[in-house]
Amino acid sequence: MFSSVxxxxxxxxxxxxxxxxxxxxxxxxxxxxxxxxxxxxxxxADEAHEIGPAPAAQSYLSIANILAxxxxxxxxxxxxxxxxxxxxxxxAESCAAAGLVFVGPPPAAIRAMGRKDEAKALMQAAGVxxxxxxxxxxxxxxFLKEKAYEIGYPVLIKAVAGGGGRGMRQVTKHGEFAAAxxxxxxxxxxxxxxxxxxxxxxVEAPRxxxxxxxxxxxxxxxxxxxxxxxxxxxxxxxxxxxxxxxxSEGLRAAMTRAAxxxxxxxxxxxxxTVEFIVDGSAAKGGGLEGAPFYFLEMNTxxxxxxxxxxxxxGIDLVAAQFRIAAGESLTFGxxxxxxxxxxxxxxxxxxxxxxxxxxxxxRIEALELPTGQxxxxxxxxxxxxxxxxxxxxxxxKVVAHGASRGQALDRLAAALRGTLIAGVHTNSAFLAALADxxxxxxxxxxxxxxxxxxxxxxxxxxxxxHAVAALGAMHLLGREAQARRSTTETIAPAWRQSDGWQLFxxxxxxxxVTVDGDPVRIELDWDGGTASVCLDGxxxxxxxxxxxxxxxxxxxxxxxxxxxxxxxRADHGALADAPQEDDASVRAxxxxxxxxxxxxxxxxxxxxxxxxxxxxxxxxxxxxxxxxGVVSEVRTAIGDQVSxxxxxxxxxxxxxxx
Ligand code: ADP
Ligand code: ADP
Ligand code: MG
Numbered sequence: 001m002f003s004s005v006x007x008x009x010x011x012x013x014x015x016x017x018x019x020x021x022x023x024x025x026x027x028x029x030x031x032x033x034x035x036x037x038x039x040x041x042x043x044x045a046d047e048a049h050e051i052g053p054a055p056a057a058q059s060y061l062s063i064a065n066i067l068a069x070x071x072x073x074x075x076x077x078x079x080x081x082x083x084x085x086x087x088x089x090x091x092a093e094s095c096a097a098a099g100l101v102f103v104g105p106p107p108a109a110i111r112a113m114g115r116k117d118e119a120k121a122l123m124q125a126a127g128v129x130x131x132x133x134x135x136x137x138x139x140x141x142x143f144l145k146e147k148a149y150e151i152g153y154p155v156l157i158k159a160v161a162g163g164g165g166r167g168m169r170q171v172t173k174h175g176e177f178a179a180a181x182x183x184x185x186x187x188x189x190x191x192x193x194x195x196x197x198x199x200x201x202x203v204e205a206p207r208x209x210x211x212x213x214x215x216x217x218x219x220x221x222x223x224x225x226x227x228x229x230x231x232x233x234x235x236x237x238x239x240x241x242x243x244x245x246x247x248s249e250g251l252r253a254a255m256t257r258a259a260x261x262x263x264x265x266x267x268x269x270x271x272x273t274v275e276f277i278v279d280g281s282a283a284k285g286g287g288l289e290g291a292p293f294y295f296l297e298m299n300t301x302x303x304x305x306x307x308x309x310x311x312x313x314g315i316d317l318v319a320a321q322f323r324i325a326a327g328e329s330l331t332f333g334x335x336x337x338x339x340x341x342x343x344x345x346x347x348x349x350x351x352x353x354x355x356x357x358x359x360x361x362x363r364i365e366a367l368e369l370p371t372g373q374x375x376x377x378x379x380x381x382x383x384x385x386x387x388x389x390x391x392x393x394x395x396x397k398v399v400a401h402g403a404s405r406g407q408a409l410d411r412l413a414a415a416l417r418g419t420l421i422a423g424v425h426t427n428s429a430f431l432a433a434l435a436d437x438x439x440x441x442x443x444x445x446x447x448x449x450x451x452x453x454x455x456x457x458x459x460x461x462x463x464x465x466h467a468v469a470a471l472g473a474m475h476l477l478g479r480e481a482q483a484r485r486s487t488t489e490t491i492a493p494a495w496r497q498s499d500g501w502q503l504f505x506x507x508x509x510x511x512x513v514t515v516d517g518d519p520v521r522i523e524l525d526w527d528g529g530t531a532s533v534c535l536d537g538x539x540x541x542x543x544x545x546x547x548x549x550x551x552x553x554x555x556x557x558x559x560x561x562x563x564x565x566x567x568x569r570a571d572h573g574a575l576a577d578a579p580q581e582d583d584a585s586v587r588a589x590x591x592x593x594x595x596x597x598x599x600x601x602x603x604x605x606x607x608x609x610x611x612x613x614x615x616x617x618x619x620x621x622x623x624x625x626x627x628x629g630v631v632s633e634v635r636t637a638i639g640d641q642v643s644x645x646x647x648x649x650x651x652x653x654x655x656x657x658x
Contacts, residue, residue, distance in 0.1 A: 008072060010381035078101070115160045133201055156202060209228050215264075366420055374408070473513050510523050513569060
């Protein structure tokens with residue numbers, strides 16, 4: 001075994017790898033960018049080396065800087081984690097050239113699976129079923145349009161160099177093909193520096209099912225069964241589980257056989273994942289028996305969702321990666337691996353489900369992750385960390401294991417609701433609702449489920465908003481001008497005895513607060529025995545709400561059910577984020593690139609109209625008008641690289657003159 005490892009990554013995955021390496025007796029070496037000074041992974045490792053400024057291109061993606069750190073630290077091997085350089089064959093080669101072992105597959109295997117068109121051709125030749133479509137060299141628009149017609153709509157246009165769900169466009173009508181092709185090419189060129197595409201038949205009722213494989217240097221191949229990752233938003237995974245609901249023995253045997261064939265065809269070594277799409281529409285009786293499946297791509301690295309396979313098999317995949325890289329043969333055979341129970345993982349991102357999942361950067365004011373039976377949490381952050389706009393906004397993964405799928409999902413949903421993160425918005429409450437969705441629970445779902453459920457799942461209902469407003473308001477009333485404090489209390493009846501109300505003395509109180517910037521007027525009324533609250537004109541009983549309150553100077557975070565809301569006095573400058581009355585500078589929410597511009601100076605816009613689109617962190621964000629008015633300035637152009645806070649468009653309210 002190696003005596004030391006440099007982990008060329010950050011966040012939860014770096015923490016995870018450090019843990020496994022330490023258990024194997026290795027000296028652990030972390031690298032960090034200037035934005036990650038003091039980050040958990042750097043603190044945890046035996047030593048940590050700075051590798052450059054915040055932008056990934058100058059730090060976590062800089063082969064030269066990482067190799068320099070490895071030389072300085074005298075590392076024996078490098079683990080790339082996932083993302084960043086993990087699927088970069090040049091990096092794997094540079095490691096070898098520098099005398100370091102790359103903990104991953106041979107560069108040739110990375111290259112063979114690097115482009116989707118070439119990988120598909122290779123798999124076809126190896127007898128692995130691929131999605132019907134066109135993946136040849138010819139790229140002219142008229143030809144591709146003809147091919148799409150032959151394949152039959154709906155079709156999916158995919159960037160051959162794509163990844164992370166980007167560079168994909170679904171087309172349902174022949175007349176829309178040209179525009180979709182242009183959009184896919186634009187995204188592919190911007191994201192991957194390669195605008196070539198392939199065409200695929202869009203599989204109806206698609207289930208994303210992938211197979212975890214391991215191959216050692218002695219030529220042994222085995223699989224760790226399948227994972228179902230069909231709960232996706234914009235082709236990105238949200239919740240993953242193992243085994244796949246509805247999986248039959250026959251289909252499992254066929255899919256795992258195909259995955260091993262794929263791995264062998266490229267001389268794979270280490271841990272990898274073969275992704276398939278399963279046509280659920282053809283399945284009979286709710287199960288997947290008889291459903292056709294097709295190769296999508298192979299990810300030549302560890303995956304974000306690897307823990308669910310570990311939980312059902314008891315195999316530590318990172319330890320296996322190290323053993324294989326060190327030349328040891330696998331100590332277990334296929335017959336030793338069995339499925340034990342059910343595991344499910346949810347990815348907690350710093351993003352705001354109520355604002356179209358806009359990434360939420362800022363400081364984490366509080367962070368308490370659940371513990372409990374069957375729970376495993378992978379987290380790369382601590383309270384006090386800044387979520388920077390430079391990297392993927394994944395804060396933590398919650399993994400729940402249970403004897404049955406229902407038990408695992410119950411544990412997951414409860415854990416997500418018990419997650420306390422304040423300071424940034426997260427998708428925890430949204431994920432909990434998703435984990436409890438009836439169709440998902442029944443195993444009747446496909447990759448379209450999240451989109452179908454989105455309006456209901458993402459919204460904060462009015463009753464909850466009112467309860468949050470009332471609880472936040474009570475806290476603001478009751479607190480003295482004091483230092484930060486944190487308490488957990490049940491609003492009623494415990495609060496009634498608290499001295500907050502008494503402090504104020506008054507029996508009736510009107511208070512204007514904002515909940516995440518939205519104004520709410522509250523009238524509190526205390527009649528000696530019961531309290532009630534009057535919101536938006538209607539009197540309500542005092543709301544029952546279990547919540548944690550995190551005092552934060554200007555206001556208070558009310559965290560309930562995994563959802564964090566910021567409540568502030570409306571007269572205390574809490575409207576700072578809200579659009580100004582007569583003039584609004586629409587700013588870039590983060591560093592990114594302008595990929596679409598919908599307005600020009602002089603154009604009238606209605607509240608909610610899209611003004612321009614910024615792409616950042618694998619996502620597109622539409623920036624919208626906060627109120628009706630006229631565009632007075634456009635300060636950006638398509639293709640511009642913009643920084644967080646840059647003014648892109650200025651809108652003047654209707655009725656005002658310049
Ligand atoms: P999967 O989710 O199937 O493992 P993805 O292609 O979505 O595969 O990406 C894997 C992970 O790599 C992401 O969840 C993310 O954390 C990381 N990642 C991907 N692209 C980037 C990037 N540009 N910068 C930082 N991390 C990235
Ligand atoms: P990426 O490299 O971005 O991960 P994939 O080819 O793995 O790209 O596809 C990502 C997701 O897009 C899949 O998990 C699936 O939800 C959807 N998808 C891909 N190909 C198809 C298809 N032919 N039909 C239906 N959905 C598809
Ligand atoms: Mg994929």
